[in-house]
Amino acid sequence: MNSVLSEPATTAAEPTQAPATAGAAWRVYQTVSTGPVSENELIERYLPLVRNVVDRIKINLPAHVDADDLYSVGITGLLAAVRKYDPSQNTTFAGYANTRIRGAILDELRRMDWCPRRARAKAKKIKESINTIEQRVKRAASEEEIRAELGLSAKDYAKWVEESRPVCFVAIDQPGENEEGGGASLHEIIADQSEIPVRDRLEQEELMQLVARCIEALPPIPRKILAMYYHENLRLAEIAAVFSLTESRICQIHSQTVLSLRAMIQRERDR
Numbered sequence: 001m002n003s004v005l006s007e008p009a010t011t012a013a014e015p016t017q018a019p020a021t022a023g024a025a026w027r028v029y030q031t032v033s034t035g036p037v038s039e040n041e042l043i044e045r046y047l048p049l050v051r052n053v054v055d056r057i058k059i060n061l062p063a064h065v066d067a068d069d070l071y072s073v074g075i076t077g078l079l080a081a082v083r084k085y086d087p088s089q090n091t092t093f094a095g096y097a098n099t100r101i102r103g104a105i106l107d108e109l110r111r112m113d114w115c116p117r118r119a120r121a122k123a124k125k126i127k128e129s130i131n132t133i134e135q136r137v138k139r140a141a142s143e144e145e146i147r148a149e150l151g152l153s154a155k156d157y158a159k160w161v162e163e164s165r166p167v168c169f170v171a172i173d174q175p176g177e178n179e180e181g182g183g184a185s186l187h188e189i190i191a192d193q194s195e196i197p198v199r200d201r202l203e204q205e206e207l208m209q210l211v212a213r214c215i216e217a218l219p220p221i222p223r224k225i226l227a228m229y230y231h232e233n234l235r236l237a238e239i240a241a242v243f244s245l246t247e248s249r250i251c252q253i254h255s256q257t258v259l260s261l262r263a264m265i266q267r268e269r270d271r
Contacts, residue, residue, distance in 0.1 A: 042082050043075070045078030050074035053101045061109070070105050077104030114179055125150060184259040222257040225250060
């Protein structure tokens with residue numbers, strides 16, 4: 001292991017009293033130092049160990065996994081190691097911390113894993129069967145041979161393949177490449193489904209302006225009925241009471257007004 005990560009030499013000298021605030025950090029450091037040390041100092045001292053563990057794990061991970069995220073998780077593992085390390089177990093702190101850091105990172109990777117264990121197991125069995133067949137027949141394995149090796153029907157095998165189909169991860173914030181060697185990121189290129197296109201938004205605004213002009217051209221009573229019904233959210237019975245009319249009469253005026261508006265809008269569009 002790198003000398004930066006190795007355990008410092010233990011000395012016989014020992015301070016007469018450990019600071020009360022040092023807590024578990026003091027128990028750790030009394031095996032590696034002659035003076036008191038804080039928890040933060042211990043973490044800072046062993047940060048290179050976190051980077052070492054992350055670099056070794058990152059080699060076997062796909063490109064979309066962010067090493068900085070794993071580094072942050074590794075620091076939490078180091079913090080847990082500092083707080084829980086027991087020198088009486090006769091293990092070096094570096095070895096104990098390495099285990100805790102690696103465990104924290106692997107737990108996070110399992111949490112991030114998109115693939116269910118059952119699907120991963122099926123993919124592994126298919127791969128092993130292909131390797132076995134190809135070593136035996138010295139050529140590429142056919143689908144029939146793989147199914148026979150696994151003891152699956154054509155339908156079941158197709159289902160296994162579908163479940164274990166690999167997924168390609170794409171970083172949408174990573175800059176794209178064009179003929180000049182650079183370009184916008186996918187985050188900037190992919191359309192936002194919640195965003196209304198400019199053309200549709202302009203057409204909607206024009207329609208709203210047209211509807212407003214047509215409403216202004218209505219007689220006073222129909223115009224007031226529309227305002228009370230759609231903007232003030234009054235019921236037809238309440239509107240009828242305002243105008244001293246029956247509810248059925250208000251309903252009739254409302255329906256006729258809506259039909260008139262549609263005809264007016266259609267005429268304006270046809271011009």
